[in-house]
């Protein structure tokens with residue numbers, strides 16, 4: 001009998017993907033069966049996620065997956081970008097379209113929160129770098145906004161887990177994703193009730209935390225009527241896409257520096273115990289849950305967002321550039337200067353070439369005239385600045401760990417960018433190994449397979465690694 005198929009949903013800020021794993025002659029074959037373009041949308045002065053179109057797209061994708069897998073689909077799991085969440089109305093439906101973490105409502109809220117609880121205290125309690133995008137500041141912003149009383153008591157669920165809830169009817173917070181809220185205690189691994197209390201957030205609105213590999217329950221709703229979905233279980237993978245991406249690397253990460261690169265670059269190492277020193281805080285390092293034990297210790301570096309924003313702006317003016325052409329042409333020019341990739345202005349949306357030029361000027365470099373033909377110059381400047389930022393991240397990390405790292409493991413969309421890889425090798429002096437572009441999908445599926453095998457027992461890191469290796473060989 002043929003082994004059943006599995007579905008991985010990976011929610012990305014630029015696209016959401018439904019992938020199908022099938023077995024042919026005992027060998028795994030993974031195919032993206034549906035891709036839903038995504039991006040935050042401006043509505044009524046806010047920056048939101050288009051939840052309705054994401055759900056409609058996921059339904060199409062799941063129908064396609066069912067049609068392509070007559071042998072049946074054993075499980076579905078969902079991972080996605082961290083920190084955003086959906087509030088639920090009493091009938092269990094979304095209360096409103098969810099905010100995108102880039103919405104500027106958290107800027108003032110973060111300052112107010114810092115006055116209530118010093119960021120270093122929060123960092124020591126939770127390990128999460130107190131970044132203004134974290135869920136904690138967004139929840140606080142809800143308490144300060146319109147209809148605050150109703151909204152701040154409404155149950156919430158992180159974005160990937162909202163999809164798990166939509167598919168299974170059960171509301172949970174998966175641990176890796178929960179750690180990125182900034183509300184999970186490093187000592188207990190559960191919600192830090194004291195932090196909720198100090199900030200005046202209702203603990204009752206938070207979902208129960210489960211671990212990666214938890215079998216949540218059977219698929220429910222109309223999709224469950226499709227033949228392929230008759231016996232499908234919904235599984236919580238490492239719901240934070242970065243935790244899934246790292247779980248999808250088919251190699252041991254001892255002595256390695258990982259860079260999971262897409263809209264953001266998450267650059268760091270796996271560590272056995274948290275590091276929450278002042279040095280780690282000022283170097284911008286966060287401690288987040290990993291799929292099967294240990295912690296992801298990395299800094300969050302603004303990455304392809306900057307280029308994608310430029311490309312979208314240029315395309316709107318008829319200056320269309322496929323990324324491959326930009327990379328090729330960028331290889332032949334010199335950077336106009338070095339950007340501070342952590343500058344707040346470069347994290348916001350729209351008008352990116354002008355933002356880059358303001359940054360260049362601020363740092364004493366000549367701006368790049370934003371005219372047709374200069375696009376590769378912008379790209380080169382971004383790639384060079386990024387590689388320099390990676391080198392600084394490694395130097396900081398080596399200082400904190402007190403040892404040298406031997407190699408870099410790069411995964412995610414940007415790993416296809418040969419120029420960025422070459423610049424990274426040049427600026428860091430370390431060899432780069434390239435992993436899968438869809439590493440989050442590999443990690444998502446590896447956790448599903450390991451979880452099904454474990455049958456309710458704790459997920460083992462070796463089992464996840466074993467499956468990631470098998471899936472990458474396939």
Ligand code: LFR
Pocket residue numbers: 080081082083084101133240241242262263264266300
């Ligand atoms: C990557 C990622 C990062 C998270 C950022 C915002 O997709 O999940 O890990 O910090 O997006 O959610």
